[in-house]
Amino acid sequence: AQKVTQAQTEISVVEKEDVTLDCVYETRDTTYYLFWYKQPPSGELVFLIRRNSFDEQNEISGRYSWNFQKSTSSFNFTITASQVVDSAVYFCALSLDGNNRKLIWGLGTSLAVNP
């Protein structure tokens, strides 16, 4: 069975701190895709990144970076120099190869960045 675990339910940091959101996934498939989405208080899910199982390169986009490690089945997300606008719920999700590719979601991590 496939599963995504986000062990951190809530994180609170002070602005400009770095913060890492953890994501651990389970699947026996060799081809899969990992995603991070942001859900601000407005409620709309915003796509942040997609990573394919055969590409373990880490990625950096501005203040955001992602660390994909197949050996530990983890896909962690780091925000550097956090800002108040980063406050949101962040979801990690998994999809498998095939025509469907429905998303299997973690429970989310609620991040509060305080001024």
Place this chain on the structure above:
Amino acid sequence: DTGVSQDPRHKITKRGQNVTFRCDPISEHNRLYWYRQTLGQGPEFLTYFQNEAQLEKSRLLSDRFSAERPKGSFSTLEIQRTEQGDSAMYLCASRGSGLAGGEQFFGPGTRLTVL
């Protein structure tokens, strides 16, 4: 290029009434998904369309739920004889057929409250 739109944004209904939601995907996307999200949870997959064909339905989708995508464009999700447990955010997402593992783009959701 407009994003995914959903209508209505909010719906309050009494138990036992029927409700219908609409989703308009990104125009060039032929894949469409419905998810349901309750408070404090990640989204749960409900159903998937490729063009006009409904290719997968979750067991969460009881016989009171029906979804259609006539002509492979917009989609509707109908809930008959609503129950209080149906109260949730109903999310629609669309995905193109280009990139393998391509990301899903979400609409703003329809928040249903059943009294």
